[in-house]
Amino acid sequence: MGPGxxxxxxxxxxxxxxxxxxxxxxxxxxxxxxxxxxLNAGVVIHGSLVISLAGVDLxxxxxxxxxxxxxxxxxxxxxxxxxxxxx
Amino acid sequence: MSCVLAYCGFQQDDSASxxxxxxxxxxxxxxxxxxxxxxxxxxxxxxAPAAIQKNAVEFHGVVQHIFRQRAVIPFRLLSVFDxxxxxxxxxxxxxxxxxxxxxxxxxxVQMECVVYPAPALRAQPDEVSGKDYxxxxxxxxxxxxxAVNAVRDSVGHLSHDVRVREARSGSRVFVLVERGREHDxxxxxxxxxxxxxxxxxxxxxxxxxxxxxEWVKAPQIAGAQ
Numbered sequence: 151m152g153p154g155x156x157x158x159x160x161x162x163x164x165x166x167x168x169x170x171x172x173x174x175x176x177x178x179x180x181x182x183x184x185x186x187x188x189l190n191a192g193v194v195i196h197g198s199l200v201i202s203l204a205g206v207d208l209x210x211x212x213x214x215x216x217x218x219x220x221x222x223x224x225x226x227x228x229x230x231x232x233x234x235x236x237x
Numbered sequence: 238m239s240c241v242l243a244y245c246g247f248q249q250d251d252s253a254s255x256x257x258x259x260x261x262x263x264x265x266x267x268x269x270x271x272x273x274x275x276x277x278x279x280x281x282x283x284x285a286p287a288a289i290q291k292n293a294v295e296f297h298g299v300v301q302h303i304f305r306q307r308a309v310i311p312f313r314l315l316s317v318f319d320x321x322x323x324x325x326x327x328x329x330x331x332x333x334x335x336x337x338x339x340x341x342x343x344x345x346v347q348m349e350c351v352v353y354p355a356p357a358l359r360a361q362p363d364e365v366s367g368k369d370y371x372x373x374x375x376x377x378x379x380x381x382x383x384a385v386n387a388v389r390d391s392v393g394h395l396s397h398d399v400r401v402r403e404a405r406s407g408s409r410v411f412v413l414v415e416r417g418r419e420h421d422x423x424x425x426x427x428x429x430x431x432x433x434x435x436x437x438x439x440x441x442x443x444x445x446x447x448x449x450x451e452w453v454k455a456p457q458i459a460g461a462q
Contacts, residue, residue, distance in 0.1 A: 183440055185293045188300075191446035192311035194455045195243070195318065195327065 240282040240317040241324045244299045245309040245444075246275045248339050256302040260295045261288075268321075270328050273336055276303070277324055282317055300444065308343045309444050310335055310453060331456050338453050345397060345413045346442035348422045352384045353407025355436045380432050381408050388437075391429045395422050400447050407435075411447040 242260060247253070249272045256276070259265045263278035276299060284292050293314060300311045318324040328335075354377050365373065385408045389399055398413040414422050419442045431437045446454075 181290060181294065184297045185290065187443060187446075188293045188296050188311075188314040190313070191443065192245075192313045193243075193449075193453060194313055195316045 238282050239279050240319060241321055242278050242280045242282075242296075242314075242317050243312040243324060244276040244278070244296060245303055245311040246273055246328075246335050246339070247303050247307055247309045248272055248336065248343070249274050250307065253303065253306055256299045258295075259299045260284075260292050265299060268324060268328055270325075270332050271336075273328065273332050273339075275324070275328055277318075277321075280317070304442075304444050308339055308345070310338060310449060311444050311446060327456070331453070334450065334453050334456070338449050342413075342445045342448060344415055345445050345448070346416050346419065347445040347447055348392075348412045348414050348419060348441035349439065349443065350388050350410045350412070350426060351404075351407055351438045351440075352381050352388065352410070352431075353404075353436055353438075354381075355434055377434060380435055384408075384429075384432060384435055384437070385410055387429050388426065391425045392422055395425060398448055402447075413445055413448050414442075416442070 242263075244259060244265070249269060253274075255267065256265050259276070259278040260280055261284075263280055266277050266279075268275040268277060296314045300309060303309045304311075318327065385401055388410050389396075389401075392399075392412055392414075395414050395418055396412045397415070400411040402409045402411070412422065422441070423439060426437075426439055
């Protein structure tokens with residue numbers, strides 16, 4: 151079975167907004183929190199690749215750092231893949 | 238290129254309502270292996286970068302649909318399986334561990350509290366001397382540590398487990414709380430004053446991802462490095 155893959159986020163727009171997900175006001179979470187959770191919380195099906203994102207707290211660093219983090223992670227992944235002969 | 242995007246796993250239950258569509262309007266499929274169900278979709282890969290926010294919300298929507306009803310183990314958005322066979326192999330290999338975590342965390346949700354320096358009070362390094370900056374920073378670190386302890390104490394009667402993770406900008410406290418006691422969690426935290434130089438953000442309920450076993454968080458996959 152092949153490894154999991156990552157996609158590039160370099161053109162991710164920066165208009166993060168609040169998203170209403172439930173009926174109560176306290177259920178309102180920011181899109182940034184959602185992005186943080188769907189990227190950073192849960193099962194990683196290719197540990198060595200995606201886990202490099204896991205140590206970064208995306209939500210509270212701001213969007214520019216989010217993009218930088220992802221780009222940095224992608225560069226590391228690319229280097230790692232080249233070293234491992236995955237590409 | 239078409240790939241298989243896995244959303245989440247959960248315990249089989251005939252009463253569970255399933256979401257109709259997933260990321261990019263893809264049909265949500267169900268993989269059943271004994272007591273474990275996995276939701277997945279065929280998706281075009283990679284995602285368009287400009288659509289990643291929309292994809293994230295759609296992915297979250299699928300996971301939330303199940304999480305509102307029961308405990309789930311979510312996958313992460315940006316990893317996919319090559320095909321359905323790969324997903325089935327993965328599920329077969331990890332079924333017991335997934336089910337063990339689902340049973341262990343069945344009655345719980347994850348609440349989060351982040352404590353961080355108040356944005357308005359963050360010192361700018363070029364506005365103060367190096368010594369003052371370091372002293373301010375050390376003071377902030379102490380304040381955050383005290384605030385984290387106060388959070389832990391205030392929700393101690395509700396928490397079945399607590400994890401604290403340091404972030405560059407503060408500390409994140411993850412608390413395992415019985416489903417249905419989320420409001421009690423928020424009320425308990427309201428009783429805790431936030432120091433002037435700090436800010437706090439509470440969120441949840443989330444799936445109890447911080448409390449998954451290490452193997453389930455990052456399963457070993459045959460053939461992967």
